[in-house]
Amino acid sequence: MKIGTMGKGVALFAASTLALAACTSDSGDSDETSESPTAAATSEAATGSNDDTILVSVGEDEWAGYNNMTPATYSTYNSVINDRVRETFTYFDEESAIQINEEFGNVELVSEDPMIVEYTIAEDAVWSDGTPITYDDALLTWAAQKFTDGENEDGTPIQLFDHVGGIDYGERVVEGPQGEAGGKTFTVEYTNPYPDYLLTTVIDLPAHVAAEQSGVSLEDMAAAIEAEDIEALRPVAEFWNTGWLSPTPGELPDPAIALSSGPYTYGSWEAGQSLTLVPNENYWGTAPATGNLTFRFAAADTHVQALQNGDLNVIEPQATVDTLDQLAAIGDAVTVGTYDTLIWEHLDINFKEGASLADSQELREAFAMCVPRQLIVDNLIAPMNPEAGIMNAREVFPFESDYEEIVSASYDGRYDEVDIEGAAAKIAEAGVSEPVQVRIGYNTPNPRRTDIVALIKDSCDQAGFEIVDNGNADFFGVDLTAGDFDVALYAWSGSGQITSGQNIYASDGAQNVTGYVNEDVDAAWDALTSTLDPEAQKEQTIIIEKTLWDSLFGIPLFAHPGVAAWDSTIQNVIPTPSQSGIVWNAEEWVR
């Protein structure tokens, strides 16, 4: 009874609160109108950018620092941000082809023998503190990849600057860039012809900051580089190695040392959450269309819903069938783009002693005949990228313009269709006892590769092979280097270089793990890397591809599919296969 009266009391009380709540809600209304003007932020009229914000995420990894040229900070997560801040002479376009950035300057091959490249920096190009970008910056960039200081226990030289490129550039260009202090033009002379010269970064970090911060004058630093004076350069290297890093997440580097040479500069950084780029007011070129470009650090599997909710505006999520379905379900509010990435899957046949396919060309051909490449693409890749096809080359990608030409000249399509009978005949020809055991090694866990091996097993076991799924969590660490596999299934991620394949396919290549030896391939690589003529390079590429097909170095399968999606109100978003990622032209994005 007591609670009963209380219940009535509660009801009465509730009714009265309801009535009162409505009375006061008006005040909220009037308040709303009075507060709205404060929401408008101050616009940055001077730069020509609007004050809109575009939110983008490329993954959950935190930004690690201004200097992304050290091995620890060299990652795509870091460079997607830094590339918007520091421009250079070249960039990758939407087909991953390299282009000259005319706003920054010009690159010209002035002589082929000796190979001399002339660089001209735009007259009005300046760092964000107003200091002109000059020859001095190019000199430091070179020095950082030139000098060594002592040796390791095993005899390898220790780099003075902890540069991720090693001393490759310093070895190719022995004399360094030639020019005048403070000059806008300089030349670079390569000792040997170098087809990938456009990929060489000749200017990365501001030299005057390095000099100032390490307590030497710019002239003294240049003189020390000239004189190869390691002692004098040590403080510069010390600053270069550590001063431009951001070991504490959330603390942006001092704007006086982290200078911008691009459309954007660092605005704010919330540890673990986001980093916002704002227009660089001293940028001489076209100002970015959108005033705030915010990179959020979010796991890829949260991207789709975040895009739908407007927490992200441009995403590059993991390409899975589910992702595509979810994106399609959102409707017209988002635009989806699928493309091939520079990562491609391949089967490599082991030529080392003891491997089951090493000694017999017939067995290799039989294996190539029974691998169901079209089925693999149809089952595992086409759902994500309906336009995907089998990849029939190693040095060019299907989206590149000369792919058709190179493939048609090097490969006749003989392994496109599964031919079980032909494979069985080849095995009989090889005169070995059936079934032929083939161990396919790959790293686990990787469900897609497990599926690929299962498909190969279904097909090849019919022809007289016995495919063994040798997936192993330690594959890269142990099996691959030890040569403990018959066929290796993994992916290479392309770098856009013309010459990088020499490492893999040449007999003494550092990444030639299968023990493949072929003099024709070696000769073609030597010819390719010593010419600067694109036509001659293409000729050699065709020879390489054809020989690799004929001797069955391995079987390329497909390029990994990529998916990007963006808010349909944003214009100029163009997916690209290159490592620059979806943000490669972010300064043109506008709502």
Next chain:
Amino acid sequence: MTRYILRRLAISFGVLFVGSFLMYILTINSGDPLEDLRQSTASNRDVLIQGRIDTMGLDLPWYERYWGWLTGVAGCFYGACDLGTDQSGTDVLSMLQQSASATLRLVTIATFAAIIIGIIVGILTAIRQYSGFDYVVTFLTFLFFSLPVFWAAVLLKEYGAIRFNDWIADPQISVLQAVIVGVLLGFILQGIMGGDMKRRLFTAGATAVFTIAALLYFTYVGWWRSPALGPVIVILVSAAFAVGLVALIAGLGKKRVLYSTLTTVGIGSILYFALQPLLAEPNWWLLLGLFVSAVVVGLVVGYFWGGYSRGQAMALSAVTATFMAGMTFVDHLVYAWAGFLELKPRPISTIGASTPNFQGDFWETTLDWGTQLILPSILLTLISVATYSRYTRSSMLETMNQDYVRTARSKGLSERTVITKHAFRNALIPITTIVALDFAALIGGAVITETVFGWKGMGAMFREGLTHVDPNPVMAFFLVTGTAAVIMNLVADLAYASLDPRIRR
């Protein structure tokens, strides 16, 4: 007692040491830290590999790596903490500070909510054992307990964030929707309240009518986009809370306690108006100070009104003061909602701990934090409420069947007194252990919840460290969670001893 504590600490230290050793060895052997680089065709691949070997010390034997880590940690005892760096050179100590603060923000509310809701639900289900309400709650708690977090998070984002944000743009509730919600609420509430058919009908009917009317009325006046509570509601609700609290804990018969809490509400009402200008743009320190002074006011009022029930009056007045301070806080937040919607038209986010570059006043920023927290908090609460409610229920049932409870009933005490004074207090003793251990687990973060909601907390740090086969972040995680577990275990034992005189030696 001191010897006991010291001995426990020494043993714990040994356990931590052995644990750290095992953890380190397991982590560095859990995969290949160079895997991503081995597939690269870049010409600088060897430099990259060498660089990572140098940063992570991969060329050193395992004992040297462990020793290096251990000496760095030993530095913490004389103020030179060095937890190393992760593979991209980020300082792990500063990472740890940020992760820990994110995790604490994320899970504290959820844990408190889970404890409070779990215990209340547990007691209610124990009192109404084998009723329809009990069965439904049992079913639901087990359902929530077994929810796959990933899936639940996706659903929650879909309905709690995306659909809600679509709705709040033009909030409309149709009559049908209001009726459904009202009837449903009425049905639930009558199950909790119990009683004979007449009373159940009354409860259900009243609740339904009130809810339907409220929903329609709020929609009609546009309350959802520009809500406000206002002084009258704050004061009325606080007064109702005070009366209810006294009725529940002390009984309305204790006039002095009742007057004490009501006086507190009175003083609070004056302060509500007096502090308006101060609260227009406050900061957290000011709020903390005001909160403490509210509690002090409650205690003082209780002290002077108290008489024979001084202790109870002080405690209940302090609780009332806390509640009223909370109501005032909420009142300001609710008031700021309209302005917040202007700044952030889609208020509930699916990822992140805060909106990037959000610029609002104190209340709007707090609302931003709150709206970012709400989804992960709901998820974490749903999952952990099961444990608390089940433990409380069984513990409560056990005490309710004790002889002394029967004795208390037979000597004529009211049901309220029997439950709150005799049964509930004793039922809480075993719960302390769970609460203490749960607080230790709290620091460890919620790996999946953090990932799906884009929080960089302890769980995320642990997971990323493990994916990269990078021992330093993993060990930092271990240090904190291990220490917390050991300490909270000790605290649980000590609390147990102090709560239950029977196990004190």
